[in-house]
Amino acid sequence: MQRLPQPSESHALGAFTGAQHNGARLFEILACIGDANTTESALGLFREAVTALGADAGVFMSHLRDDASRTSLRSLWACDPVWAAEYASHNWFEHDPWLRHATHDAEPIRSSALKLTSAEEEAFVAAASMYGFRSAVIAPAPSHIGLSRVGVLCIGSQYPEFFEGEAFARERVWVRALAMELHRWLLQSMRQELLLRSRITEAEIELLRHEDAGHSSKVIGAALNVEGKTIDCRFQRLNAKLDAADRRTALRIAKLYGLL
Amino acid sequence: MSTRHTPHEASPPLTGGVPPTVSRRRVDRIDEPARPLGAKRAALQLRRKRPAVTGVRGKVQALRAAEVTLTSQDERVAFTLRPTALGLLVERTQRQPMGTRLIQVMVFADQEVFDRWCEVEPLRFGDALLYSKLRREGHAALAPTQ
Numbered sequence: 001m002q003r004l005p006q007p008s009e010s011h012a013l014g015a016f017t018g019a020q021h022n023g024a025r026l027f028e029i030l031a032c033i034g035d036a037n038t039t040e041s042a043l044g045l046f047r048e049a050v051t052a053l054g055a056d057a058g059v060f061m062s063h064l065r066d067d068a069s070r071t072s073l074r075s076l077w078a079c080d081p082v083w084a085a086e087y088a089s090h091n092w093f094e095h096d097p098w099l100r101h102a103t104h105d106a107e108p109i110r111s112s113a114l115k116l117t118s119a120e121e122e123a124f125v126a127a128a129s130m131y132g133f134r135s136a137v138i139a140p141a142p143s144h145i146g147l148s149r150v151g152v153l154c155i156g157s158q159y160p161e162f163f164e165g166e167a168f169a170r171e172r173v174w175v176r177a178l179a180m181e182l183h184r185w186l187l188q189s190m191r192q193e194l195l196l197r198s199r200i201t202e203a204e205i206e207l208l209r210h211e212d213a214g215h216s217s218k219v220i221g222a223a224l225n226v227e228g229k230t231i232d233c234r235f236q237r238l239n240a241k242l243d244a245a246d247r248r249t250a251l252r253i254a255k256l257y258g259l260l
Numbered sequence: 261m262s263t264r265h266t267p268h269e270a271s272p273p274l275t276g277g278v279p280p281t282v283s284r285r286r287v288d289r290i291d292e293p294a295r296p297l298g299a300k301r302a303a304l305q306l307r308r309k310r311p312a313v314t315g316v317r318g319k320v321q322a323l324r325a326a327e328v329t330l331t332s333q334d335e336r337v338a339f340t341l342r343p344t345a346l347g348l349l350v351e352r353t354q355r356q357p358m359g360t361r362l363i364q365v366m367v368f369a370d371q372e373v374f375d376r377w378c379e380v381e382p383l384r385f386g387d388a389l390l391y392s393k394l395r396r397e398g399h400a401a402l403a404p405t406q
Contacts, residue, residue: 069359070360071360085381091360147293214285
């Protein structure tokens, strides 16, 4: 049975997620996020979800290991943009405990339960608390390709006890669902962006499918009735389009961004 | 680092007289960290990614109507500004030849928040001219909404 919020709980989580109208609104938002056709509409829905959860701030990040030396961190900031500038300025992604949690665990967790492992992580948490994350819920958004693509959502409140208490059991469901929908939207958006930027053709995607099957240039050439050298040239053009050092990396990028 | 062969269930059909038993290249697993490049190839890749200094101090491009992209001289930082119904949408991209590429998307409801953000933007020391362009473009975009 749903617990009704008490007057003293106006700054408590249960007061928001327990309210029927907020639950219905959250459900509507979640259903729309995945199909948002522009960045602004996705960000707008994200901000609405943060408000419906009764929180003050939200950040979603998607971490991709493009290749051995390069990673991409795409993020949506539904909070004070100054925190985004601080994050970039201090390269906080190198010491981000929220991101670290998402790469080790798939369960949503309260920031109070997060074990900090270094002085830098403690400094990160102290800095985040100044921008609406005095208490927070961190929800990982895992993918089917393991650590190569991981998302993490952090929902924060300026009230230190906001996410404590029994209401967290309900909140974690919403936050996890929001994390997964944002991750889905971001993947679609990245895929679309890569297709537009690279102007990769269907024939080139077919080449990548051959590569994924482990076929050599000679084998692919035989299948397509062209020389193996021609296949090498096509791969070189394809690598340039995907900004990849070699065909192995091109295949990895294609998989990471959902082209295959 | 695994380089083991992954059997592929949906491999493209081979036609054109290819023998049924073909040798297969090793395919890396996508859920594992990528194999590092060899020393020569890594150096070549780094050289390719090094931006050419053109002498032009920053770039301003108008991509779509009312959308502006500002790029720093070394092409390491870029901003795309787009007025939307929510406010001014800014996409900030920070690139490094190696390491993490950070892309941040945020929205500014008013000029006061935009100014506070500008005050801590790391670019203010790195490229003062582009920074002033960024402020100007931001103010121009936010002006009609006030």
